[in-house]
Amino acid sequence: MDIKTSLAKELKKRCTTLKIGEDERFSAASLANAFQISRNTASQYLNELVKKGNVVKINSRPVYFFHRQVLEEKLDTTLENSVYESMEDLMRTTKRDFEKMIGYNGSLRALISHCQAAVTYPDHGLPILIYGPTGTGKSMLAHLMYEYGIHQGILDKKSKFIALNCSEYANNPELLTDNLFGHVKGAYTGAENEQAGLIQLADQGVLFLDEVHCLKAECQEKLFQFMDKGIYHKVGDNENWYRSSCRLIFATTEDPQQALLKTMLRRIPIVISIPSLQQRPQVEKIELIYTMLMMERNHLKQDVYISNLAYQALLDHEYRGNIGELQNAIRATVANVLVHQGQNALRIRLLDLPEYLFESMNTLQTKNYDQEDEAMIPITDLNKDRKSKTPLLQLYDRLLETYHTCQSEGEDYHQIITRCKYLIQNFFDLLFFRQKYRSISSNEDYLLKMLDKICSIVMNRYSFTVPNNQIKIYSKAFVEYSKNATDAMLWQSFHSQEVQAIQSVMQEQYARDYSVASEIVDNASLNLDIKMDDFMRVIMTLALIDTEKEENNGRVGLILCHGYSTASSIADTANHLLGEHIFDGIDMELKISIDKIVQLVEDYLKRKSPIQELILLVDMGSLEAIYKKIHLSNCNIGLINYVSTATALEVGHAIQHGKVVQEILRDVKNSFYLSTHFIEGVRKEDAILTLCATGFGVAKKISELLKSALPKPVAMDIIPYDYQSILDHGKEDAIFSQYNIRLIVGTLDPCVEGVEYLSLESLVASDSIQALMKHVSPYLNAKEQNLFEQNIMKNFTLSNIVNHLTILNAEKVIDDVEDFVAQVERALHKTIDATVRMGLYVHISCLIERLMLRQGIENVEGIQEFKAKNKERMDIVRQAFSGIEMHYSVEIPDPEIMYILNYL
């Protein structure tokens, strides 16, 4: 046996145990080794076998050779070529049915599974309608359904796929009917022979009716009988029934609800809508361009290069005719190049693109392109672009990864947030400085202005400050998002549960930042006309969270300057040089009034609260007046005039070294000869009030339960207080001049304007813990916050509350109240919701105890009128109480019943 035959035999042997991806055994070197010949000689023989068609060659590095027959058997296909550029190139040509459709694993996944169902459904499949704009792949999909049927053994290999474009018969419905159903001899003049219709010809196979909206109503009706029972009449024969079991696939570019008879639509159980090219993910667009250029390359047997800019133009153009138009554009381009180049390799430049593509690019882009833009990329490299994700999606992946790792390693939120913020900052930096992914859309300017407006509205509403340079970065991020919107949506659909989990963490832990972020994202998406996904909200929230809040002993620096970004730039530079975030900057319009500035500072203080000391650096002497107007402050404020980066640095260092405001002012005065002012804060301690409408004892117990949940003493008091006094005096009550009351927790809302109320029952129902956390968390680090939250959940369980608040047996009381509630619900025909029910448990158990201790309310104002108006309802509640009255030997006074009715 000669060497060449032996090589072929050896290759065949190796191929029988081939696993795709395991290629070394198929290189010339490995085969040469087996026969002790030189690699060159082996290559020469193998190439001769390739020419003869017995061996397939993969032009990768190193080159691989496979035995054609074995390979074809393994791949269950017939290979068209003997030479392929890469294994991937080979695999692409061997793709089966739906796999040939780009996006089969992505944006078309759900739709393809419907197609599979339509083919598979016993006995003869289900009619299906494909709806979508021109060129989106409707015909391709129809044909692949047929191929799928064959591969799955559902359709016979000999069965046919017949396509009919109904629009060609729009003016001749008779001819269309004739074509579809066939005719008998003599059916009309000229019908000399019996003729089979397409329904008959496609029997056992597929009949594809494209542009079905052109099917006249009579013709649609004629199809009903066939769709219902599989039988039809031929033209000219209304007596005999003919039978066919062809499957029907319809396609239309028009809205099916408008274009087809309702009775027709009812007979098509599966309707799928195929997305336009614009709605496809960027990766799929890249893959389409890559595949089409590769097809041209294989067809012309020439290497193809494309310039950076031409590639971007192909990628960015909005193809109204979708994939079909993209394909035409690529073919026209290649034809253009062929005409005036005719060399070995095709080089596609921007000017080779069809004119209409060129025109749709923005002028700036076309005028200013440089050498680098015209750098030629071998099209095989486009594949790399396809595989590498865009920076936005990389950020998505990394954030998710970080979240998972931090969770599995048990890190607290603070650490997770810090890490995520770092990733986001890197992404922002990339957007700012990148060359490769630079934006070529001109809407950035517009977006920046729009975002500026949105941010100022949102900032006002939430007393939030976002520095102007940060707004610039957000606008870049939104532009980036708009380019990747489809990919991002797809990514999110794969990770929806995780995104939801992260989103709820954000919502709970950083409610305020989350609300601000949501408003910015919602407004931006409204104005950009793209739907932004929830993960973008998460990213924006993370970007806004201020992780530095609790550092530097509650001492912060704020820079206020006129001008677009003066303050934020000084703050940025100083923070950068100081290595930590010490300063915030508020950029102010030139004509801003002193009152407005004071408002800004006060809002800032509220937002940052609790802070001990604020060093305010301003840019003009005229601003000195503001210190006289700041009233609200309960922290010390130092004001320094004529801020510069140097003063900011000096102040920053001092803050880092723990100096107090007065010391800092003295230093600055000495080194810079600047005028300074000191405003001593009216220090009011923060406090939470606990109240109970029916007795101080319960208020005291609530306060004890709250205090005992704190993992450490904090600079905020929790004070049990008299409900009636607050009700009578509101904010004028003495307690308000003594304390900065941040929250009231109790059994009945005293409605004090501007002070948040948290009901005991909602705390028990665990649905309002965040309202409490918001006020307590500034005093606790992340771990302590977690502990506090856990303690609250433990302390405020229903039985614990009842146990704590009363001396009664909790289980028993809860049972009794349950009976009471059930009776009231029945008699009043209403369902009492869980939170109100919880409130009743708490209230009634306290009530029983009070009555047993003879502390019930005997009289309240307005009871007589109430009784007169609500006699029936009062009777119902009294009746429902009868069991409790008997059990505990108490009598429920009318004011208590009135309270309960009001509560309900």
Ligand SMILES: Nc1ncnc2c1ncn2[C@@H]1O[C@H](COP(=O)(O)OP(=O)(O)OP(=O)(O)O)[C@@H](O)[C@H]1O
């Ligand atoms: N997902 C896809 N992957 C690869 N090629 C595709 C894809 N979708 C469409 N094509 C190609 O795009 C071209 C247009 O597709 P097709 O003719 O199926 O679209 P259509 O929706 O039927 O158009 P029309 O409504 O104009 O008849 C075809 O050459 C097809 O092979």
